[in-house]
Amino acid sequence: MxxxxxxxxxxxxxxxxxxxxxxxxxxxxxxxxxxxxxxxxxxxxxxxxxxxxxxxxxxxxxxxxxxxxxxxxxxxxxVGCIIETGVSFEYMTAFQNLQVVSRFYPHIPKTRIDEVLELVGLEKYKNEKVKGFSSGMKQRLALATALFSNxxxxxxxxxxxxxxxxxxxxxxxxxxxxxxxxxxxxxxxxxxxxxxxxxxxxxxxxxxxxxxxxxxxxxxxxxxxxxxxxxxxxxxxxxxxxxxxxxxxxxxx
CATH class of the missing domain: 3.40.50.300 (P-loop containing nucleotide triphosphate hydrolases)
Structure with a gap:
């Protein structure tokens, strides 16, 4: 192994x-x-x-x-990580948060944003600002961030x-x-x-x-x-x- x-x-x-x-x-x-x-x-x-x-x-x-x-x-x-608490910009939407993340991975197509949002169950909330998310939804967004780079x-x-x-x-x-x-x-x-x-x-x-x-x-x-x-x-x-x-x-x- x-x-x-x-x-x-x-x-x-x-x-x-x-x-x-x-x-x-x-x-x-x-x-x-x-x-x-x-x-x-x-x-x-x-x-x-x-x-x-x-x-x-x-x-x-x-x-x-x-x-x-x-x-x-x-x-x-x-490696992807969530350590202690996932960090997000609360004045931005879920989609915009992942746009920021995508800047660190220029080789990954922008379509990956929708892929990970769908994967963690946030696709229908992607245009909502994070400040209105529950703590569980914020954890889902953190997971999407950790998984973004495959x-x-x-x-x-x-x-x-x-x-x-x-x-x-x-x-x-x-x-x-x-x-x-x-x-x-x-x-x-x-x-x-x-x-x-x-x-x-x-x-x-x-x-x-x-x-x-x-x-x-x-x-x-x-x-x-x-x-x-x-x-x-x-x-x-x-x-x-x-x-x-x-x-x-x-x-x-």
């Missing part, structure tokens, strides 16, 4: 001693890799560090065989956090379709474990800044009733604190 993203020993420590520590993982062509963990465990820090928005203390990151820290432009050439790797940080159920389902279908039809690779962080179970073929669990486990979703579910049960068992293993995990299991029942 072709490696699209490889991370070795990546560490970023903040002054409060939080951050990410010794992260090692590989993502392969066509994967939908889900980085799962509660809020505050370091998911955004990992994404920012591996895309060089934060300086790493140590470690290596390569995309498509290029070192992100030494060959940044080459490494990111085929990237081979798409990195999405909590992309469905402000979407309703219909939006989540649409998003899931878009991701699975692009992975299946175009072999687009996705690296998606989220704290919605049930969405991860439905969408991803691989998953990694981040806890307290450390990647405590990773693997194929199908294999994990074969050995466990669900990703949720697997997650709880892994947290119990790491923490050695059975009482809290038992409480969560009883609550969910």
């Amino acid at each position: 072709e490696k699209v993203l490889e991370i070795k020993g990546l560490t970023k420590r903040y002054r409060n001693n939080r951050g990410i520590f010794d992260i090692n993982l590989s993502v392969y062509k066509g994967d939908i890799f889900g980085l799962f963990g509660p809020n505050g465990v370091g998911k955004t820090t990992l994404i920012k560090t591996m895309t060089r928005l934060c300086n790493a203390d140590q470690g290596e990151v390569s995309m498509f065989g290029y070192d992100v820290f030494l060959q940044f432009e080459k490494a990111m050439e085929k 990237p081979e790797l798409v990195i999405l940080d909590e992309p469905t956090s402000s979407m309703d159920i219909e939006g989540m389902i649409d998003f899931r279908n878009i991701i699975k379709r692009l992975s299946h039809e175009q072999q687009t690779t996705f690296f998606i962080s989220s704290h919605f474990i049930h969405e991860m179970e439905r969408m991803c073929n691989r998953i990694g669990i981040l806890y307290d800044g450390r990647l405590i486990t990773s693997g194929l979703v199908s294999e994990i579910i074969n050995k466990n009733e669900s990703l949720e049960n697997y997650y709880l068992s892994q947290i119990q293993r790491v923490r050695g604190d059975e009482s809290d995990v038992c409480f969560v299991r009883e609550y969910n029942q």
Whole structure:
């Protein structure tokens, strides 16, 4: 299998001693890799560090065989991202926002604007100003921006956090379709474990800044009733604190 993203020993420590520590993982062509963990465990820090928005203390990151820290432009050439919150010009329409984006990609025909707006379900709103959009619609526009250049790797940080159920389902279908039809690779962080179970073929669990486990979703579910049960068992293993995990299991029942 072709490696699209490889991370070795990546560490970023903040002054409060939080951050990410010794992260090692590989993502392969066509994967939908889900980085799962509660809020505050370091998911955004990992994404920012591996895309060089934060300086790493140590470690290596390569995309498509290029070192992100030494060959940044080459490494990111085929990458689309939404990190934290998608940025748009609220006084412009959705179409005008993507016109701005298109200026960075002169080799891509302008017809791509309508293509991605249709893909994310915003075509009928393309001439409306973004200031009137709901938070979920803004997330759809951010996704359209990330997909505009036909990237081979798409990195999405909590992309469905402000979407309703219909939006989540649409998003899931878009991701699975692009992975299946175009072999687009996705690296998606989220704290919605049930969405991860439905969408991803691989998953990694981040806890307290450390990647405590990773693997194929199908294999994990074969050995466990669900990703949720697997997650709880892994947290119990790491923490050695059975009482809290038992409480969560009883609550969910």
